[in-house]
Amino acid sequence: MTTPWLRKQWAAMLRIRLAEEAVAAMVESGEARCPCHLYIGQEAVAVGVCAALEAEDTIWGGHRSHGHYLAKGGSLEAMFAEILGRAGGCSSGRGGSMHLRSRENGILGTVPIVAATVPLAAGAAMANKLRGEPRVAVSFLGDGTIEEGLVQETLNLAALYRLPVVFICENNLYASHMHWSERRVLDNLDRAGDFHGVPGERVDGNDVAKVYRAAARAIARARDEQGPSWIECRTFRWRGHVGASFDMDVGVRRRPELVEWLERDPVRRAERELRARGTTTDVYDHATEIEREVNDALDSARRQPPRPADATSSVYQESVCAR
Amino acid sequence: MRTLSYVSAIREAHAQALASDPRVFLIGQGLWSPWYAGASLEDLDKEFGRERVLDSPVSENAVTGLAVGAALAGMRPIIFHPRMDFMLLAMDPIVNQAANWSYLFETGVPLVIRSAINRGGEQGAQHSQALHAMFMHVPGLKIVMPSTPFDAKGLLLAALDDPNPVLYIDDRWLYAHTGPVPDTMYRVPIGAGVVRRAGADVTILAISWMAAQAAIAAERLEAEGIRAELIDLRSLKPWDAELAVSSARKTGRVIIADGGWKTAGASAEIAATVAAEAFDRLRAPIERVTLPDAPAPVAPAEERVYYPDAQTICTAARKLMGRRSREAAA
Numbered sequence: 124m125t126t127p128w129l130r131k132q133w134a135a136m137l138r139i140r141l142a143e144e145a146v147a148a149m150v151e152s153g154e155a156r157c158p159c160h161l162y163i164g165q166e167a168v169a170v171g172v173c174a175a176l177e178a179e180d181t182i183w184g185g186h187r188s189h190g191h192y193l194a195k196g197g198s199l200e201a202m203f204a205e206i207l208g209r210a211g212g213c214s215s216g217r218g219g220s221m222h223l224r225s226r227e228n229g230i231l232g233t234v235p236i237v238a239a240t241v242p243l244a245a246g247a248a249m250a251n252k253l254r255g256e257p258r259v260a261v262s263f264l265g266d267g268t269i270e271e272g273l274v275q276e277t278l279n280l281a282a283l284y285r286l287p288v289v290f291i292c293e294n295n296l297y298a299s300h301m302h303w304s305e306r307r308v309l310d311n312l313d314r315a316g317d318f319h320g321v322p323g324e325r326v327d328g329n330d331v332a333k334v335y336r337a338a339a340r341a342i343a344r345a346r347d348e349q350g351p352s353w354i355e356c357r358t359f360r361w362r363g364h365v366g367a368s369f370d371m372d373v374g375v376r377r378r379p380e381l382v383e384w385l386e387r388d389p390v391r392r393a394e395r396e397l398r399a400r401g402t403t404t405d406v407y408d409h410a411t412e413i414e415r416e417v418n419d420a421l422d423s424a425r426r427q428p429p430r431p432a433d434a435t436s437s438v439y440q441e442s443v444c445a446r
Numbered sequence: 447m448r449t450l451s452y453v454s455a456i457r458e459a460h461a462q463a464l465a466s467d468p469r470v471f472l473i474g475q476g477l478w479s480p481w482y483a484g485a486s487l488e489d490l491d492k493e494f495g496r497e498r499v500l501d502s503p504v505s506e507n508a509v510t511g512l513a514v515g516a517a518l519a520g521m522r523p524i525i526f527h528p529r530m531d532f533m534l535l536a537m538d539p540i541v542n543q544a545a546n547w548s549y550l551f552e553t554g555v556p557l558v559i560r561s562a563i564n565r566g567g568e569q570g571a572q573h574s575q576a577l578h579a580m581f582m583h584v585p586g587l588k589i590v591m592p593s594t595p596f597d598a599k600g601l602l603l604a605a606l607d608d609p610n611p612v613l614y615i616d617d618r619w620l621y622a623h624t625g626p627v628p629d630t631m632y633r634v635p636i637g638a639g640v641v642r643r644a645g646a647d648v649t650i651l652a653i654s655w656m657a658a659q660a661a662i663a664a665e666r667l668e669a670e671g672i673r674a675e676l677i678d679l680r681s682l683k684p685w686d687a688e689l690a691v692s693s694a695r696k697t698g699r700v701i702i703a704d705g706g707w708k709t710a711g712a713s714a715e716i717a718a719t720v721a722a723e724a725f726d727r728l729r730a731p732i733e734r735v736t737l738p739d740a741p742a743p744v745a746p747a748e749e750r751v752y753y754p755d756a757q758t759i760c761t762a763a764r765k766l767m768g769r770r771s772r773e774a775a776a
Contacts, residue, residue: 181519217550224551231518232551236542242508243543246515246523253471253497253521260515273538276508283503438585440554440609442636 124332126400132174132331133393134409136166139190140390141417142199146189146206146220147367155206157219158235162190164329164361167389168293169194171334171356172261175342178228179256183244184263186221186235187360191263196228199417203424216430217437238264238271241290245281248288248345259345260288261338267298269315270306278319278351287345289338290316290353293328295360296380316353328356329389359384447626455595455627456486456616459602460524462631464494467522470606473509474526474560477501482528483562484621510536510559514544514611517557522606527561530615531575544611545586554609558602563617565655565705566749571741576706578653581613582683582715588612588636589683593657595625597680600634608636613683617655617705639686641693645673648699648763651690651716653679656703656735656754663759672767682712690716691723698729699766703759708736733762 143163149155162169165187173182173194184191192202197213205212206220214224214232221235231247234240244262251258268274269292281288294312296303303310313325326337334356341352361381362369369381397406450458463470476482478491478501491499502509506527513525527533533540544555563576581587588610592598598616605612642657643664652660657678664674675693679685694700700720702713713734721732735754743752764770 183515214551217552222550224553231553232547234543234546234550236538239511239538239543240515242511242539243515243518245508246512246517247519248515249512250516250519250521253516273507273511276503276505277511279503280505280508280512284500437549437552439588440548440552442608442610 124335126397126402129332129393130397130402130405130409132170132335133390133397133406134413135170135194136331136390136393137410138413138417139166139169139193141414142193142202143189145203145417145421147362149206150367155220157206157208157221158186158365159206159220160187160365161362161367162187164384164389165293165295165358166190167331167334168291168328168356168358169263171331172291172338174335175339176259176261180259180261181229181231181244181247182261182263183240183247184233185237185240185265185268187265188223188233188263189220192223192225192230192233195225195230197223197225197230199420200423201225203421204427207424208430209424209427210430211427212430238268238273241268241274242277242280245277245286245288248281248286249284251287252284257346258287259342262288262290264290264292265298266292266294266296266303266312267306269312270298274315278316278321278353281351282316282319282321285348285350287348288351289341289345290321290351291338292353292355293358294355295358297360297364299364313353313355316351321351321353323353323355325355325357328358329387329392331389331393359387361385448629449624450595450627451621452595452598452616452623453485453621455599456602457488457490458627459599460487460490461493463603463606464490464498466631469520469522470524471498471500471516471521472524472526473500473502473513474528475502475504476528477526483526484618486621487526506532506535507538511539511543513557514539514555517555518547518553522556524558524560524606527559529564529573530561530577531572533561534577540581540587540611541584545584548586548610555611556609557611558605558614559611560614560616563615563705565617565619565742565753568744568746568749569742570744574742576737578613578615578682579706579711582712586611587683588681589615590636590681591615591654592680593620593654593678595623595627597634599627600632601636601680603631604633604636607633612636615654619655620658623658634680637681637684637686639677639679639681639689641675641689642678643674643676645675645697647673647697648701648766649675649677649690649693649697650701650703650759650763651677651679652703653682653712654705656705659756660703660759662756663763666756666760667763672763674763685716687719687723691720694720694724695727698727700728701733701735701759701762701766703735703754706737707739708734709739711736730766733766735759735762
């Protein structure tokens with residue numbers, strides 16, 4: 124990949140990293156009260172995949188979706204405001220961290236019920252197919268999600284109807300507090316689609332260029348009406364399942380593994396590559412700029428008024444008159 | 447006016463919707479087989495193509511979720527569950543997703559979730575259930591339960607127009623019933639009940655199959671000098687509390703006839719509201735005619751005592767009027 128491309132993706136990853144560290148600080152200080160599931164360590168997956176998408180393509184995610192939202196173009200300030208329950212939040216302060224929306228960027232909504240948006244992504248792909256639009260839906264799902272039968276049902280439907288959908292399985296090795304080996308016998312998530320005829324592959328999820336290349340192939344295949352694909356992105360979640368601490372809910376025995384994965388930091392990896400290509404000064408300037416952007420967005424979000432207490436509005440959408 | 451059967455009215459609504467709106471598509475089990483859907487979807491696949499009329503694999507959860515996603519992406523899907531019992535496998539997309547998205551994201555989920563109640567026929571505990579009350583509990587859903595061919599068509603078309611998820615629940619025991627049905631694309635408003643028969647002595651608030659039974663009961667009661675006012679609620683969420691309460695205040699006696707279970711059933715909610723709003727005018731405790739709190743049996747003798755009908759409603763009316771039941775007298 125070219126240096127300008129890599130610099131752009133590095134900047135996108137750093138933006139997520141700094142935003143998530145800001146959220147972590149808000150969780151630790153008690154300023155953020157809703158459950159926050161941080162994306163730190165997995166940035167290359169969201170950024171690599173979204174680099175291969177267009178604005179009209181939709182993405183679907185779960186409880187750990189800050190990274191997907193930002194990578195697809197979601198506003199930083201609106202995300203912070205949402206986490207803080209402000210009226211100007213990306214979901215008008217109704218959702219919190221786990222329910223993010225950015226319609227203009229193809230994010231109709233994220234939800235924390237495990238696997239819930241997997242068939243929704245297939246449904247959006249079905250809509251694209253029936254309308255004859257060359258649009259793609261991407262389903263981001265964690266390794267724990269594969270334990271829901273719903274994923275198998277959806278893989279079959281996607282294959283059967285040749286839907287333009289791409290399944291990105293982010294294998295961060297943990298589902299909540301449980302390591303994959305405590306939940307499964309085989310380390311074979313790349314093969315999840317085999318039974319249904321959905322081609323799969325495994326990529327290094329901490330290498331943004333590798334993620335991008337695999338995603339771009341799968342997305343092109345979907346656009347070309349060749350049907351769904353499955354990509355396992357092997358990565359690691361630095362923080363606990365929920366909240367800011369590094370090992371609060373997984374125990375100290377995770378420490379050696381964490382140290383090993385900190386070495387594979389996707390952001391620093393891209394940065395090292397950029398330095399090797401001789402763009403050092405540029406990187407420093409840009410990092411300062413991103414840091415300022417994140418801080419400014421957070422400050423603006425904090426200044427927003429809270430959502431008014433109208434707890435029963437919008438249960439239904441207003442019906443329009445019959446045609 | 448032209449006469450159609452209930453099942454043909456459902457089919458006509460589907461056909462007209464498919465013909466007039468390219469966003470409409472049908473998905474679910476048994477769509478290519480009259481064995482599952484009766485004649486309610488017969489040959490729609492031949493008329494509109496199998497791209498838009500999809501007989502799906504046995505994956506209630508994913509197929510319903512797919513329909514929710516398609517609705518969010520601008521389509522007007524109708525997902526069909528030929529037996530409501532199996533729809534329980536799709537609780538997440540219905541209760542957590544379709545029902546929540548308006549509140550969470552200010553987004554319409556224009557989805558029709560159609561299911562059929564298959565009571566009787568010795569089908570037993572997992573092929574006969576009427577589970578509408580479970581969904582009545584959930585904010586964000588709408589529920590319609592037509593009892594006549596006219597409403598069967600008009601409520602389906604209204605459900606398709608609605609920006610919210612609507613559960614359209616029909617009953618196999620009504621499929622052969624006939625009645626006037628215009629050939630135009632008319633709508634029956636969701637949430638509006640209708641007075642089927644006016645009367646001054648007792649109000650019968652009835653739903654779906656029990657509304658048809660209540661019509662028979664009202665005839666018999668008339669012959670005994672009991673003038674029943676029959677209200678077919680037609681929609682269960684929202685339900686027409688205003689109409690029900692005004693009738694209850696007029697007659698002072700209320701029977702609620704629902705083909706679901708008693709405990710925490712639709713009848714319990716309706717009774718609580720009517721009791722609160724018409725308390726000063728009630729002359730007797732509200733009577734509920736429902737299924738007993740037991741799963742559906744298979745043996746014919748047990749089915750006969752399990753399912754309430756016109757006679758059960760008549761017995762309740764006589765009790766409210768302070769008369770001995772005919773059966774007891776005989």
